[in-house]
Amino acid sequence: MFDAFTRSVFINGVWEDIHEDTTDTIYNPATLEPITHVAFAGGKETDRAIQAASEAFPVWSNKTGRERSRYLYRASQLMLDDAERLGKILTLEQGKPLKEAIGEVKGAAGFLLWYAEEASRNYGEWIPSSIKSKRLVVIPQAVGVVGAITPWNFPSSMITRKLAPALAAGCTVVLKPAPETPLSAIEIIKLFERAGLPKGVVNLVTGDARAIGKRLLTNKNVRLITFTGSTAVGKYLMRESAEHLKKLSLELGGHAPSIVFADADIEKATSLVLGSKFRNNGQTCICTNRLYVHSSIADKFAQLLKEKVKNLKIGLGIEKDTEIGPLINKQACEKVQSHVEDAMDKGAVVAHGGKLWEGDLPGHYYQPTILSNVTEDMKIMHEETFGPVIPIQTFTDEVDVTQKANNTDYGLAAYIFTENTNRAIRVSEKLDYGIVGVNDVFPATPEAPFGGIKQSGIGKEGGHHGMDEFVEKKYISIGID
Numbered sequence: 001m002f003d004a005f006t007r008s009v010f011i012n013g014v015w016e017d018i019h020e021d022t023t024d025t026i027y028n029p030a031t032l033e034p035i036t037h038v039a040f041a042g043g044k045e046t047d048r049a050i051q052a053a054s055e056a057f058p059v060w061s062n063k064t065g066r067e068r069s070r071y072l073y074r075a076s077q078l079m080l081d082d083a084e085r086l087g088k089i090l091t092l093e094q095g096k097p098l099k100e101a102i103g104e105v106k107g108a109a110g111f112l113l114w115y116a117e118e119a120s121r122n123y124g125e126w127i128p129s130s131i132k133s134k135r136l137v138v139i140p141q142a143v144g145v146v147g148a149i150t151p152w153n154f155p156s157s158m159i160t161r162k163l164a165p166a167l168a169a170g171c172t173v174v175l176k177p178a179p180e181t182p183l184s185a186i187e188i189i190k191l192f193e194r195a196g197l198p199k200g201v202v203n204l205v206t207g208d209a210r211a212i213g214k215r216l217l218t219n220k221n222v223r224l225i226t227f228t229g230s231t232a233v234g235k236y237l238m239r240e241s242a243e244h245l246k247k248l249s250l251e252l253g254g255h256a257p258s259i260v261f262a263d264a265d266i267e268k269a270t271s272l273v274l275g276s277k278f279r280n281n282g283q284t285c286i287c288t289n290r291l292y293v294h295s296s297i298a299d300k301f302a303q304l305l306k307e308k309v310k311n312l313k314i315g316l317g318i319e320k321d322t323e324i325g326p327l328i329n330k331q332a333c334e335k336v337q338s339h340v341e342d343a344m345d346k347g348a349v350v351a352h353g354g355k356l357w358e359g360d361l362p363g364h365y366y367q368p369t370i371l372s373n374v375t376e377d378m379k380i381m382h383e384e385t386f387g388p389v390i391p392i393q394t395f396t397d398e399v400d401v402t403q404k405a406n407n408t409d410y411g412l413a414a415y416i417f418t419e420n421t422n423r424a425i426r427v428s429e430k431l432d433y434g435i436v437g438v439n440d441v442f443p444a445t446p447e448a449p450f451g452g453i454k455q456s457g458i459g460k461e462g463g464h465h466g467m468d469e470f471v472e473k474k475y476i477s478i479g480i481d
């Protein structure tokens with residue numbers, strides 16, 4: 001499928017050859033086999049990419065929204081038409097089951113479509129003045145050159161969720177994808193190329209994260225950094241971008257609580273918790289990290305959940321019936337293992353799994369795991385696990401469990417399961433999170449605002465709100481006779 005070297009630096013409409021010594025090997029995390037090499041580029045390439053994006057900006061931002069939307073429509077359609085092949089590439093480099101990968105690609109195309117539509121609805125305001133001889137107008141204008149830094153867990157949709165609103169608003173972009181998953185990024189840039197996007201509007205640089213990041217942060221032409229990744233790197237970007245007071249849009253870590261009330265539909269809730277926790281093998285910033293189950297239904301719930309977890313099919317993502325693929329790398333497995341061991345040392349009981357998978361694949365596999373007898377002092381109840389482990393704690397009181405759910409520095413997503421509408425609204429309003437799912441664990445969608453509070457981030461992606469990040473609102477005060 002791939003040659004030994006895949007060109008991965010795209011500047012001003014040209015795919016560049018980078019010298020052989022400066023390459024990065026891309027591995028299949030399921031088999032540990034090398035797939036291809038890509039460029040390990042750095043500061044110099046980033047500077048040129050920023051230059052290209054800066055030069056493309058005046059023309060691109062001056063097009064009408066309708067003109068810009070045409071490119072996005074085309075890219076969206078091209079992506080949908082090619083979803084199967086793109087899904088296979090995604091599974092190859094990231095490991096997730098093919099069905100999920102194809103679903104992600106279609107979702108990624110959904111962001112292109114949504115912002116193709118939004119491009120022509122970037123409304124301004126006419127403010128009634130308190131002075132008769134004045135007219136007050138607010139016009140939205142593109143921020144400028146955007147530096148986009150994306151993660152490996154959703155290598156396709158995290159890119160279009162940033163690039164689509166940026167392009168729709170009139171911004172130009174330098175994209176730095178995760179080093180683990182550059183192939184999906186390369187394919188997305190090729191789609192834009194096929195859609196006829198003018199040169200310099202989108203640029204791609206793979207390689208040295210620190211060096212690329214440094215140039216994006218220190219070049220004053222980059223007006224906004226949009227980032228999805230760890231809270232630690234998010235804080236670093238915030239600190240380092242202070243010098244130029246760049247705008248920031250940060251989607252960071254999470255530690256989602258799922259609360260199952262006594263009045264929940266247990267069958268439905270177990271399936272949803274399963275979906276929330278094991279989609280992408282738990283490597284999702286909004287996936288359930290802690291589960292609180294009302295004590296009156298805890299035994300029944302745990303039993304049913306265990307039966308469902310036992311039946312999950314582990315294997316090669318590319319095989320049709322696989323539900324659990326590998327984790328992204330060795331460090332990810334070690335982190336999961338350390339959370340399980342810490343919990344066991346402090347009294348947790350392994351109800352299922354609890355160790356590395358001993359299957360016939362050499363990749364980074366960990367058994368889907370359920371822990372019971374969990375207490376608040378365990379690491380897993382505070383640190384993001386990013387792996388297939390469900391720690392279960394029981395509760396009896398609504399106020400108490402809501403406080404426990406809020407007792408974290410994170411504030412991305414939380415889930416509640418209840419058939420009582422009053423409770424659903426009451427608890428949703430009390431949860432300190434940017435997103436609350438009520439009997440729903442898949443809240444991310446192009447038309448709604450996705451984003452965290454507290455140390456989970458700043459800003460929204462998706463919906464008309466997502467476009468606001470890439471727009472400055474200019475106020476024009478007009479004096480008239």
Ligand code: ADP
Pocket residue numbers: 149150151152176177178179209210212213214228229230231233234236
């Ligand atoms: P993870 O640990 O899950 O890989 P990271 O926050 O480290 O999460 O990575 C998310 C993205 O941020 C990746 O594209 C990564 O290369 C990038 N990144 C990591 N460190 C830096 C940095 N110092 N400057 C710029 N980008 C960085």
